[in-house]
Amino acid sequence: MRLEGKVTIITGGSQGIGEATAKKLGEHGSKIVIADIDQETGMKTAKDLQSQGIETIFWKTDVSNEQDVQDLMHVTVEQFGGVDALVNNAAATIRKSVKDTSLAEWQKVxxxxxxxxxxxxxxAIAEMEKRGGGAIVNMASWHAYRTITRFAAYAASKGGMTALTRQMSLDCGPLNIRVNAVCPSTVDTPMLYETFKSLPDPEDAFQQTLDYQPLGRIATGEDIANACLFLISDESNYISGHSLMVDGGTYNKVARPLMFD
Incomplete structure (x- = not known):
């Protein structure tokens, strides 16, 4: 059990990468707090994990609301005694250029x-400090470094997350808190298929995306969860301020951009 006795908060933990990460960390001994704005799906996921013997609670959270986040930390400490790890996975996306993005859409992302x-x-840092340390994983994206057309707000937000990761690692180091980011490319999640639906030819877009993968497949949620497990576990206890590409090699294929607009 690599995370025996640990307590991990996973935002956006009700489905996709968040759900896979909650399951993976729970299987390795961590108590899990699923924080998500989707109460129905979040409660179902929590019950599924509980049925597998993983100590799990759900707390409805809008991560952009300060009071909601404070309440999340309070409930976590009340239920499990503290916070050891945080996976900042909650995400919103919109596929538009700067020209076509409204201020409200930009601000939401x-x-x-x-x-x-x-x-x-x-x-979370305040609570981790009380425990003598901890680990934070920010779910960034390859869009922080390589991107395609019409991902203005999303790419900007993920680039900001990698910069924040580097900066936080400096400030949190003396507190024995490590901060890293994971940068997936294409992952088999509900968000991916919602994005495809917005395109003129979703099936062609999916095939182009699949053909673009050096490993011949898109990532699963578990692929990303495995990276989170490593970065939270003691096996990475001298890794901080790093953004780990978990992209199957697509970062290296800049010579042939996707063309499904």
């Missing part, structure tokens, strides 16, 4: 992805 990571980290 930035507020969930970047401000949410800031708020959850701010209040």
């Amino acid at each position: 930035i507020n969930v992805n970047l401000t949410g990571a800031f708020l959850c980290s701010k209040y």
Whole structure:
């Protein structure tokens, strides 16, 4: 049990990468707090994990709302005694250029992805300090470094998360809190298929995306969860301020951009 006795908060933990990460960390001994704005799906996921013997609670949370985040930390400490790890996974996306993105759309993506990571980290760090240390994983994206057309707000938010990761690692190091990011590329999640639905030819977009993968497949949630497990566990106890590409090699294929617009 690599995380025996640990307590981990996973934002956006009700489905996709968050759900896979909750399951993976729980299987390795961590108590799990699923924080998500989707109460129905979040409660179902929590019950599924409980049925597998994983100590899990759900707390409805808008990560962009400071009071919600404070309440999340309070409930976690009340239920499990403290906070050892945080996975900032909650995300929003919109596929538009700067020209076509409204201010409200921009603010929603930035507020969930970047401000949410800031708020959850701010209040989790205070609790981790009481435990003598901890680990934070920010779910960034390859869009922080390589991107495709019409991902303005999302790419900006994920670039901000990698910069925040580097900065936090410096400030949190003396507190024995490590901060890293995971940068997935294409992952088999509900968010991926919602994005495809917005395109003129979703099936062609999916095939182009699949053909673009050096390993011949898109990532599973478990692929990303495995990276989170490593970065939270003691096996990475001298790794901090790093953004880990978990992209199957797609970062290296800049010579042939996707063309499904």
